Every structure is written in C-alpha cells, then in structure tokens.
Amino acid sequence: MEPVNVKMDELDLRVSIGSLKLQNPVMTASGTFGYAREFESYVHLQRLGAVVVKGISLEPRAGNPPPRIFETACGMLNAIGLENVGVDRFISEKMPYLSALGVPVIVNILGDSVDEYRQLAERLAESPGVAAIEVNISCPNVKKGGVAFGTDPQMAAAVTKAVKQGCQVPVIVKLSPNVTDVTLVARAVEEAGADAVSLINTLIGMAIDLKSRRPRLANVIGGLSGPAIKPVALRMVYQVAQAVSIPIIGIGGIASAEDAMEFLLAGACAVQVGTASFVNPRATEDVLDGIATYVREQKLESVRDLIGALRIG
Amino acid sequence: MEPVNVKMDELDLRVSIGSLKLQNPVMTASGTFGYAREFESYVHLQRLGAVVVKGISLEPRAGNPPPRIFETACGMLNAIGLENVGVDRFISEKMPYLSALGVPVIVNILGDSVDEYRQLAERLAESPGVAAIEVNISCPNVKKGGVAFGTDPQMAAAVTKAVKQGCQVPVIVKLSPNVTDVTLVARAVEEAGADAVSLINTLIGMAIDLKSRRPRLANVIGGLSGPAIKPVALRMVYQVAQAVSIPIIGIGGIASAEDAMEFLLAGACAVQVGTASFVNPRATEDVLDGIATYVREQKLESVRDLIGALRIG
Amino acid sequence: MSQIQQKVELIQSEVIAAGTVRLTLNAPDIAAAAVPGQFVMVQTAQGLDPLLRRPFSIHQINSEGLLQILFKVVGRGTERLAQCRTGEQLSILGPLGNGFNLGESGNACLVGGGMGIAPLLFLASRFLQQSHGGVTPRVILGARNREELVPLMGDFLALGIEVLAATDDGSFGYHGLVTDVLKTLNLTSQSSVYSCGPKPMMAAVHHLCQKENIPCQVSVETVMACGMGACLGCAVPLKAGGYAHVCSDGPVFEAGELLWSL
Amino acid sequence: MSQIQQKVELIQSEVIAAGTVRLTLNAPDIAAAAVPGQFVMVQTAQGLDPLLRRPFSIHQINSEGLLQILFKVVGRGTERLAQCRTGEQLSILGPLGNGFNLGESGNACLVGGGMGIAPLLFLASRFLQQSHGGVTPRVILGARNREELVPLMGDFLALGIEVLAATDDGSFGYHGLVTDVLKTLNLTSQSSVYSCGPKPMMAAVHHLCQKENIPCQVSVETVMACGMGACLGCAVPLKAGGYAHVCSDGPVFEAGELLWSL
C-alpha cells in the first residue's frame, strides 16, 4: 500500500450528518466496498469518513444467477440480487473487524416489508459498532418490495418511520433516481423523520447480447452505475438540496476529487464513492487526498465552505 | 463523400411505422441532424429510412444563452433552448430541400400549450412534404409546458389528441425518460390515438465548473444524451414494447449497428441516431450498412425478423 | 461547401514550448480546400471517452498536402493528442467554418495573443501569396512572457514577416498589451485588422478599431459538439440580438456584429 | 493476502499467433507474491472507456520480476492492450485469487484448451521447481488446429516438458479431444488433474475424472468488475447450492464443487 502522502493535520475536513460526526466527507457506497476488509491492501481504511457496507437483509440471500454484471459506456449494469450473509452473520462475522477500524460504520439495509425494515433496525441497534443505518428503498433488482418503496412517497415514509422506531442511531434514507420527481420522496422521508438522505442509487438499465439474442443479465434488467450517471445524480442532489433541510449525501459516478466537490457545491454534505472503487481500489483515498489538496490550495477555512456554494445567476 | 459500399439491392430492410413505409429502420434524431443539409457532404441522405428535423415551434425561438453544451463521461449535456426558425420559415426555407431528398421527412414539434401543438399540426399538414409528425412532449429545457406534458399521462394524451385532430399524417409521440413509469405515458398516448411512440428523449442532468463554482450550462440543467444513456433507453423500449401495440422507435446512445439491433430485438421497429452524428457525421449510414451486412450474413429474410426477437428465460 | 471526414496520418509531432504542441498531418484533400481562419474537428480518443471531437484552427498548410495544427495542452483531449505518435491515424473533419475575408486591403495587421496566433500564420502566408501581388501584413503577437512568445514567432520570421512583440511581463518586446502596439501603427479605415486570442484581448482590439473606424475581423472560440451547424451548441450573442453559431456563421466575425459585453 | 495496485512498464509485446499476444511486464512486487493460477486485473484505457479492468491469468514469472500475460484479442479491451507499445505504463492489480493447490502429487497432469493454457505454464514451472525435488508434470494441450496450437507449445518444450497435442481438425497431434488423450494416460486417484480452457472441455475433463475418481482442479472464467471480492458480480453456481465468487473463492476450484449443468 502506498504511504499517506497528503498532510492533513492542519486542515478542517469535518462534516456532520445530523448527530453523526465525520472526520471528512468521503464514504464508500454500499455494495461496492464489500465489508471493507477486501480493500485493506489498497486503502488506509482508518482515513475514510465512513464505511457503508453491502446491503443486509434479515435472512441470508444467495443473489441472482449469473451473469450479474455487464460493462456499458462509462458505466456498468449490475443485478447482484442483494446477495448477503444476513443480519446475524453480519453482526457476528463482519462487525468485529469493522468496528475495530475506528471509523463510523453505516449499515445499508433492505427488506421486503415495512416490518422487515423495523426488525433489521432493531437487530442492528443492539450492535454497538453501528454508527448509522442507510435504508435502501431503491434497489431495482428484487421484484418484491425494493422498487415500490422507493418510488412511492407514502411507502418510503412508512419505511422511514418504522426504521426510526426501531433504532436510536441516525437514519439515512437512500433515494431511487427512477422517479418523476425525486423531491417528493425526499420531502416525504424528511417529514417521516429521516436524519439524512443519500442519492442516487442506480438507474434501471438493460443490455442485450446480439449473438445469443438474450439479455446480458440473467435478471434481464439491472442497475446502471459509474461515471455515465454522474450528471443525473448531480442534478437530483441539486434539486433535493432546494427541497429539504436535512443533510444530503451525494452518490453517483464519483471517481475523482473534482467529481466529489461538484456534489458538495450542489448541496451535499458528504459523498459516497461506488463503482470507481472497482476500477481504482484506492479511489476513496484519492478523492480524499484531492479534496484536502484543494482545501489547502484554495486556503478554505474548512471543507464545509464548499457545501451548497454553487453560484447561480 | 465515400462511395456507397454495401450492396443492398437484394436485402429486405423495409419497416412500417403505421401507414408510413420506410426503406430501412435508420432515422436521424431530432436536433442532432440540423435540417439534413448540414450533412450532405458526409451522408448519402437519400439512403436514410427517414429524416427527423430539429424541433419546430409556432414562432421562431432564439434559444438559451451560452454555454449550451458540455461534455460528460460518454455523453453530453445540452440546453439549446429549442432554438429554431419557427414553422413558417421552416416550411418556406427548409421544406423544399427536404422534400426533394426523396425520403420521408418527419417534423418534430413543440408547443407551450395544447392549442399550440394543434396549430403546429394544422400548419404542417398543409405542407405536402411532411410524412409524419413527431410530438416532443419531453424536452426538459423550456420551463413552460415541456416538462409537464411528458411526465403526466393525461396531459400527454391531451396533446396527442390535439395533434391527431390537426393533421392526417401519422403522429409519433416522443416520450420522456424522466418518469417513474414510462409505460403509463405510453399507454395513455396510445389510447389517445398516437400512431407510434419514439423514446427516449434526454435524461435531465447537470454539471458544475469547480473553478467558477457555476453550472456548466447557463440554463443550469440540461438534457443528457449519448452512449452513456443507452442502457436506460433500451430498458424503457423493452418495457414499452410489453405495454403497447403501436410501433416503437428506439432512441438513445445509438452509435453502431450493434446498438441499433439491440433496440430492434427489444421491440423497436426503427431507430434514431442522435449524438453519434456529432462525433461521426456518417454514423447514420454506418449503422445502416452494419445492419445490412448483418441481415445478409445471418441470411435473414428481412430486418423485421429482428424486431422483438429477444429471447428471455 | 465540401467537407471531408477522413483518417489521416500523423507525420510529425513537435513540442515547440512547454505544453505547446504542433502536429503535422497528411491531409491533402482538406488542405486543398482550406482557407485561413477555417478549422478542423479532431477525434482524440479511440474509445467513447472523451466522446466529442475537439476544434483546432488550421495553423498552416503546404503544397504537399500537409496540414498543421498548433495547440496548448489544457485538458484530456489535448493531452491525448500530445501523446499521439508519428504514424498514428487521426480522424479529422474539415475544413469547417467561414475563414477570414482577405478583402482588397494592402494594409493588413494581424493581432494574435497566445494560441490565438494559430490561424494567423496561415492567414499571413495567404497574404504573401495573393494572386494580385502579395502583400506583407504587419503582425503583432502578444503573450505572457518570452518563453511563451518566442517559439511562436519563428514561423512568421521564416516567412520574412517582421513581428512586433508584446509581453505582459516585459521579458520580450514591448512591455504591455498588443493594443498599445496597435495604437502606434496609425492604421486607418483603409486598413484591416485580423485578430485572434483571449476574449479580453479581442475585445480591446475591437474597441480600439471601433473608435478609430478600422475594419476588424475576429476569430472566436466556444465549446463545440459538432462543428458543422447541426447541434446549435456554439452560440455567441449578437449585437443585434439573438445568436450566431461559431462553427457555421464563424469562427470569423466582423467584430462589430458581436455583443462584447457578455 | 497482500494485493498491490501498481503502474508497471511494458517491456515486450509479442504477437505469438494471429490474434494472440503475450505481454511482458516489469512487476517485481506482484511477481514475487504470485502463485500459479492467480490472476491480475489490467486497466486497458487511459480514459473512462472501457471502464473496467480486464482479468488475465499470470502466464509466467521469472526471477528478475518480469510477469507475462498471454491473451486472445476478443474485444475492445484486449484490442487496446494489443496496441500498447514497449515503454508504456500499465496499471495492474494483483496477485488476485487463490491459485492451484499443488499438493503432494508426483503424478500431475495439466490439461489446457486454447487460451486456457495461459495459467498452466506458470503451474508447470512451479512443479519443476518444487522444493522437495521437482516433478515433471504431463501436459495435454488442445486447440482447433495446428496454427493455434503450435505457438502455444514452445514454452513448455523449452522447459523440457513433453506436450501431448490434440487438434479438432487433426492438423497436428491427436485428431480429437484432449479427454481422449487424457484417457490413455491411465491416471489414478493418486494422480491430479489441473485443467483450464473452454467450459465444455473442462466439463468433459471433470466428468472423466469423476468417473475414474481422479482429483481434478479447474480454473474458471466469468465476467468481473473488481477482481477482489467486492462487487459479487463473478458468481458461479455451486453443486451444494448458492454461489461461489470466482475472483475470491477461485478462480481455481475442485471440479466437483461446481454445478456443471449450467
């Protein structure tokens, strides 16, 4: 692993997501960083703002049959099918390593019913290392639940309320971009008590193999991520920033510090790096170093000076 | 200009969009091919399936202030603001050249009210060269009208009815991808009498210049097009193909014959090539040559064998 | 207007100053049709990223069909081009745009700043070669400092054209702006000024010429997607209202037609 | 498990048969840590397209820290790699995956088809170098025809290993399948088979070994995004139900663990 080469002692990169204090605004995106250990050879994990782990369900899930991924122009489709070890094994097998890292651990959860979300929140609230819960109401891959929760403001609010009731830690609701008006869902979950929103999850996409005349994914459709979707993500973050007053975490196609700072300017308090970590496993740390360098070179008092600092008109 | 190098005499590439017969399924996308003349040095225009021209409004429009375009990962944002010469000058200055080409001319129209759409259809119906009208209810750039028509099934149906009343030529309604469920709008315009639907128009996106902290587009938001959006477009064409029985024209990120044929397999009867024509002005003809070569090599009876031939399960 | 899309061979790539590169392409068809002020659109990637072509003024052509572009490395596309190696094939479109109007003027003055000198070399050689007896234009070139300016002057000197130099820091030639030098030439309404460079420089040249009633043509830059009038992305505001399109109505304009306040 | 992300220099690029390329990279850190059957993820573009890295088996390493990959040009990524020139820097990740279990076997047989031979060369040399006295594995290689097969054999012969060849068209060696050759060797449950190649070939090898009760390891391929266990994209179905991940649980598996019907 490369040595840490950007001095950050004197820089103020701290941001808050409600009561959750982060040493800097750079997190991992759920499902793209495994359970963090996978990246220990590449990234100084203790430098991250927070680690967001793969989506966890009540019961273990085997996931979808292959092929599960396909590369597209500046992006990729995935239909992993939310393969995960289930909440019990997550707590017993994965949390010990994660909580020892010394950075906030945010657990992404998904359920098939409002009650499952509540149960997940309750189970995780018992695990002391969990700093916050990110509620995935937007995954497009599972037929039951996933889609409906994220596209219907009322359902999204119901899930938010249930999770809030189930736990004391900050609750971040992760929004789907596959909607006509993302601000409606954002406002609904804000009213329902969400401490923050994160966006965007993947756009729904598809690809076809001309040779076999079959879909490239066994699941037919999948989630589009990567640099290709960044303009859509940035627009939605900007729109939501005008609509809600809770903190926003920006996600979608972030591969460089410049990308990340665009999201901060648009109104995000923090960002998540997703697909970029597949291409460059050190992407999260590279984004962090780039932000730090910018804050130093521009002599900003803190990284918070960037948040929402977009100039219009 | 390069000589025509793919022999097509013996091949059956014909497709129909309702009563409109095309010699092949390759069209241009509105707003990306000017008024066709711009491409006469690069493309044998008479070989195209149809020419779709830049969106026309009742009155001339100056368009948005610059910057109007910005390159993104495998795509571009545009906020041209529907600059156009207006329907009168279009008919007097542009139609003579277009109708002399000998290929169907499809006129893309946009209005700020249902009545404007009807008036446009009536005016164009008087011009003998107009083979069909494509109704742009989806352009995200103009604050009045544009967005609402395309995202609300009832409004979309109202516009469709008005245009149908105003003219006898086939009416193609162009759908917006910025909706939760594209099939709802597709079904609504089918019921309202649309002869075909075309999709997708651009996704709404945004980009920010870190140096100036300003949006990259004077209009703040713009339409995302190009290869980046192809997976979303293909998914929506596939969904709409399951939902309606009128012909579908596939649009979005098509840059090669392989791309085009994916749309045919997903259920489109024809395709439009947009942003790719900026990068490779010969893109439409290259797509056509590639399809012809495939039809010959695979010994298909006609290109129509590909339409909807996706295998699932 | 006949435009060509072609793969052409890179014959030579020269770094003529830090971050400034000159490419020589074997493009006889485009070279034969080109006039000064026109440009080419160059594809910079093999894949889909960067997606769009990049516009470059035609810097010089010769009778063997070689065409040169001169550019500064400012981003991903120009970086890619700077890395291209001799023998590689580059896809280019051209010649595009309208070009300068050389008119009757026996008293032409070319005013370039930074990379704005790129189209002026081709323009200067055309003045020298004009059918009704060549004329030697006057040339004023400005840059930030000696390092930037001197490498750009060589080609003009080789044509036998004297260059009036100005640098921001005074490290070479006149210490100040090109407009200060322009003032000293006592041009009249019978002269013509041809200018290309950074926007503030061209605005200053325009205002000076307007005051003195000297005809002035400028070559302007905008972001472009197509370079051929199809996307309408390259709008510049006109004094009379509305917009012109740099790729098809320009890139050369009568300075007075444009709205300079923006 | 220590994995490294590094820019490494391309030392040599050889076209060893039509569409088959071998790259030699100066990657001492990765080479030092690698075991046979592991792979590297190689970035093929400078820009964002193609976006994802491509996985390639480690074909050979040497004591000077050079690492080779051997691949067929099948798409955009491999095309790009085939065009890379000596001196270029390539970003690679590795060593990844689990590698073959060399076990105690004094009677190893390596069965490769097409590009499946790539990891077998490294494996064969390790067998020769094993600490407790080298053993010479038997090697069966199959391909469609002489043109494809012969260039792939040279490195094994240079190691002093005899190659049993099989071609689909009989133009070289045995006319038929590698499994036909494998049958003639009379392997037992004390032997071990190591196989890599097209899926139908590996399935046939597996079924033969299963019948004869011969231990068999296979190296399998899937599409990959990360190569390091993070995306869960590289699933292969297991006989016992559920999925394994080729990049982290494999790419080498006991053939009996996998579900071959799919």
Ligand SMILES: Cc1cc2nc3c(=O)[nH]c(=O)nc-3n(C[C@H](O)[C@H](O)[C@H](O)COP(=O)(O)OP(=O)(O)OC[C@H]3O[C@@H](n4cnc5c(N)ncnc54)[C@H](O)[C@@H]3O)c2cc1C
């Ligand atoms: C008609 C015309 C002729 C031109 N001739 C020349 C020439 O002869 N020599 C030369 O060096 N350049 C010339 N340019 C500018 C040149 O096209 C840009 O420098 C180039 O496109 C940048 O590409 P890039 O990918 O390296 O930069 P990008 O990565 O696209 O951009 C890097 C930075 O430069 C800015 N930028 C990009 N294009 C422009 C532009 N046109 N104007 C101002 N800022 C820009 C971007 O906003 C960004 O901040 C010309 C432009 C036009 C329109």
Ligand SMILES: Cc1cc2nc3c(=O)[nH]c(=O)nc-3n(C[C@H](O)[C@H](O)[C@H](O)COP(=O)(O)OP(=O)(O)OC[C@H]3O[C@@H](n4cnc5c(N)ncnc54)[C@H](O)[C@@H]3O)c2cc1C
């Ligand atoms: C662990 C591992 C080790 C590998 N080792 C080698 C090696 O040593 N030598 C070698 O030549 N190849 C090897 N491969 C396969 C190699 O990774 C692919 O050929 C390569 O990724 C293709 O990239 P491309 O961009 O050229 O093709 P693409 O443009 O991505 O694809 C071109 C065509 O090939 C198909 N394709 C792509 N990847 C695969 C794959 N993994 N399996 C089957 N079909 C595929 C695509 O569906 C498409 O039809 C290995 C794969 C894995 C997973």
Ligand SMILES: Cc1cc2nc3c(=O)[nH]c(=O)nc-3n(C[C@H](O)[C@H](O)[C@H](O)COP(=O)(O)O)c2cc1C
């Ligand atoms: C392979 C893969 C798996 C993902 N799994 C999850 C998940 O379990 N839960 C979730 O909320 N989002 C998941 N996502 C979405 C990402 O967290 C992120 O929202 C999306 O990929 C957009 O960001 P990016 O463009 O930076 O990748 C996944 C994305 C990918 C590519």
Ligand SMILES: Cc1cc2nc3c(=O)[nH]c(=O)nc-3n(C[C@H](O)[C@H](O)[C@H](O)COP(=O)(O)O)c2cc1C
């Ligand atoms: C510069 C530009 C201008 C456009 N103008 C119009 C228009 O006037 N009317 C319309 O219906 N669509 C317009 N579009 C959308 C395209 O027709 C097409 O739907 C979209 O770009 C997606 O296709 P593509 O990815 O192939 O470009 C425009 C697109 C671009 C890039």
Ligand code: FES
């Ligand atoms: S660049 Fe497209 S119209 Fe000028």
Ligand code: FES
């Ligand atoms: S390739 Fe990502 S988990 Fe295996």
